[in-house]
Amino acid sequence: MIALALTALLVGLAAYPVVRRLTRRLERLQTSVEALGAGQLSTRVPVEGSDEVARLAQSFNQSAERVEALVTAQKSLLANASHELRSPLARVRMAIELAGDGSSPEIREELKKNIAELDQLIDEILLASRLDAVSDVALHMESIDFAALAAEECARVGAELSAEPAQMEGDARLLRRMIRNLLENAKRHGEDSPIEVALRCLGKEIQLEVCDGGRGVPLEERERIFEPFYRIPGTRERDGSVGLGLSLVRQIARRHGGDAHCFGREGKGACFRVRLKSPFA
Ligand SMILES: Nc1ncnc2c1ncn2[C@@H]1O[C@H](COP(=O)(O)OP(=O)(O)OP(=O)(O)O)[C@@H](O)[C@H]1O
Ligand SMILES: [Mg+2]
Known part of the structure; x- marks a missing residue:
């Protein structure tokens, strides 16, 4: 044994x-x-x-x-296609300006509005595809006063802001875009309820919360709304609402070491929380 x-x-x-x-x-x-x-x-x-x-x-x-290889090819196709769409669009705009008084002012206004919308859509797709390509575009990092940035954007839409001083390293243009997208959503989807914004510093992390008192976001939709081009069924197709705003918000937050989530209570308004983390904050 x-x-x-x-x-x-x-x-x-x-x-x-x-x-x-x-x-x-x-x-x-x-x-x-x-x-x-x-x-x-x-x-x-x-x-x-x-x-x-x-x-x-x-x-x-x-x-x-x-x-x-497949993903890279697809991303560059999207980025290039969006880029290429720009020139004919600019030519159409120019042609309309040159056409002068030949057509009625209403038609010209309508055309201009549609071109501006297309222009914005292309701009968003371009930014989204660039941000998505991990190794692509470097951020323009600089030292920024995030509280001042938030205050400016809140003042634009009349949102109420309670902010702690928040200095951080980041890309000011992208961060401004991120705040603006959240505020525009609160305005557009929040049924004209008051918008409340809170900015907190938790150690090396900055937290931004944007809340409204609208119809909120159902629990099962809170992740999906961050997908590109996704809108909650029943969302009225208002001018320029394409469903890219939140996917950009998340990408920008992630490029700054953080993330974005929705935790709104159904029927009592929507709340979006963005965290921006060390080493950037
Ligand atoms: N504050 C909010 N309250 C209720 N629903 C919201 C709110 N914010 C976003 N949503 C829902 O999430 C969807 C996606 O939002 P997202 O910002 O990505 O797109 P969008 O606002 O429809 O279009 P855009 O690309 O112009 O921002 C919206 O269509 C809407 O259904
Ligand atoms: Mg939006």
């Missing part, structure tokens, strides 16, 4: 390093699969040896390569 137990122990001890090495390689593979799933498309695993695990790693690398 003792001899048997000793043999089992010896076999176990001898096999341990081999098994440990194998599980480590599998763990590395699992981490990489998870990273790829989380959107880090440049993830690859080292291929060691020539066994089944190595072949699995090789297949993973090939698939990741293909996925990355």
Whole structure:
């Protein structure tokens, strides 16, 4: 019995390093699969040896390569298409101006309004696709007074602001866009209720909350509304409402080390919270 137990122990001890090495390689593979799933498309695993695990790693690398190429191609197609749409649009605008009094003022006004909307849509798609391409556009980082930025934007729409002083590193143009999108939503979808904005500093994190007293966002829609082009069914298609505003808000927050969420209570108004995190805040 003792001899048997000793043999089992010896076999176990001898096999341990081999098994440990194998599980480590599998763990590395699992981490990489998870990273790829989380959107880090440049993830690859080292291929060691020539066994089944190595072949699995090789297949993973090939698939990741293909996925990355496809996504990159799609993003650049979107960015280029939006960019290319700009020039004919500018030409149409110019032609309308030159056409002078040939057509009725109402028709000219209507055309101008539609062109302005198209222009804004292209601008948003362009920004969204650029922000999405992780390695693309660098942010124009500068030291900014975030509280002053929020105060300016709140004053534009008559929102009530309670703010703590908040100095941070960030891209002022993008952060202004982020606040503006949230305020415009509160105005557009908040049924003319008062808009309340709160700005807090929690250590190295800045939190911005924009709340309205409108119809709120149902629980099951609170994540979906951040998807590009998604609008809650029943949302009236008002001028220029395309469903890109919140996806931009989230992308801008993420590019500043934070995130954006909706936690509005149904029927009692919607609340959006944006966190901007260290090392940027
Ligand atoms: N404050 C709010 N109250 C209720 N619903 C909201 C609110 N903000 C957003 N939503 C819902 O979320 C959807 C997506 O918002 P998002 O800002 O992305 O698009 P949009 O406002 O429709 O268009 P735009 O691209 O011009 O911003 C809206 O269509 C609306 O249904
Ligand atoms: Mg919006």
